[in-house]
Amino acid sequence: MNETDASQNVTVLELLDRVLNKGVVIAGDVTISVADIDLLYLGVKLLLCSVETMEQHKEKVAGVIGEREDA
Amino acid sequence: MPDERMLTCMYAIVDYSAKRLNMPPLYPVAYKDIAAVVETACKERLAFDQQAAVEYGAALDVLNETFTLLPCRFGTFLQDERAVLQVLQEHYVFYKKKLEELRGKQEFGLKILSEKSVQVRNANNKKQCKDGKEYLLQKFYEYREDEERKRVNQKTVDVIHEELQKLSSMGVKNAEISGHVVFSGNYLVEKKAESFFCSKVEALQGMYPELKFLLTGPWPPYNFCR
Numbered sequence: 001m002n003e004t005d006a007s008q009n010v011t012v013l014e015l016l017d018r019v020l021n022k023g024v025v026i027a028g029d030v031t032i033s034v035a036d037i038d039l040l041y042l043g044v045k046l047l048l049c050s051v052e053t054m055e056q057h058k059e060k061v062a063g064v065i066g067e068r069e070d071a
Numbered sequence: 072m073p074d075e076r077m078l079t080c081m082y083a084i085v086d087y088s089a090k091r092l093n094m095p096p097l098y099p100v101a102y103k104d105i106a107a108v109v110e111t112a113c114k115e116r117l118a119f120d121q122q123a124a125v126e127y128g129a130a131l132d133v134l135n136e137t138f139t140l141l142p143c144r145f146g147t148f149l150q151d152e153r154a155v156l157q158v159l160q161e162h163y164v165f166y167k168k169k170l171e172e173l174r175g176k177q178e179f180g181l182k183i184l185s186e187k188s189v190q191v192r193n194a195n196n197k198k199q200c201k202d203g204k205e206y207l208l209q210k211f212y213e214y215r216e217d218e219e220r221k222r223v224n225q226k227t228v229d230v231i232h233e234e235l236q237k238l239s240s241m242g243v244k245n246a247e248i249s250g251h252v253v254f255s256g257n258y259l260v261e262k263k264a265e266s267f268f269c270s271k272v273e274a275l276q277g278m279y280p281e282l283k284f285l286l287t288g289p290w291p292p293y294n295f296c297r
């Protein structure tokens with residue numbers, strides 16, 4: 001990695017650290033639904049790591065329901 | 072079935088006394104002389120990935136060029152404009168005071184790295200111990216060496232932090248440091264003093280060539296708005 005790329009990466013990391021962890025926090029965020037399962041939205045960090053997992057769960061649940069209906 | 076619920080995403084709270092916002096699809100929800108900069112989106116279309124976070128930060132950078140602002144954390148959603156207005160009404164005094172404090176100032180981030188902060192001890196530079204006593208002694212010396220290195224680094228970065236605090240309206244040290252990072256801090260700097268602040272960091276880098284300084288900014292005042 002050259003110096004310019006490294007510098008850009010540092011800037012992106014610094015930016016992400018700020019937009020995800022700092023700034024004004026407003027209480028009363030709404031409940032939003034991910035993969036049809038309502039979550040209490042506490043912070044986007046939680047969502048960033050959980051959306052993919054939730055999608056996988058949704059597919060699995062859909063699969064199980066489909067099997068039961070077939071039976 | 073797609074969820075058609077609309078959500079209002081808050082970007083920032085700005086001083087809305089002098090300039091007007093023209094940055095579609097963002098629009099202002101104003102209360103007295105402050106406003107929340109928001110965007111309304113269908114819940115189904117909201118993205119929570121890295122690209123969305125970077126774009127959010129880029130929009131705040133653009134806003135920061137025109138307005139004195141309090142950036143909101145990425146992912147701040149309210150039900151509708153009425154809820155946004157309610158937030159502005161409830162916290163007006165605090166937001167107004169903060170905006171006054173931050174007028175004409177921007178944030179700079181500084182990280183200082185030291186290659187020597189973490190001593191890499193591989194098998195080649197470790198001598199073989201003939202017994203347990205020698206092994207424990209070696210561990211003790213390594214521990215003492217690490218502690219001494221930390222002490223020296225700490226003393227140096229304290230001097231640097233003190234120097235930079237003198238040039239800024241406010242300076243905060245971040246507690247979380249690890250690995251090669253021996254210092255992490257943020258400074259609120261007057262716009263007119265920015266170039267002097269940057270040249271001071273450059274001069275300090277020259278004074279301490281064994282350390283690597285990573286200066287970023289100017290940023291909206293993420294670390295100074297609470």
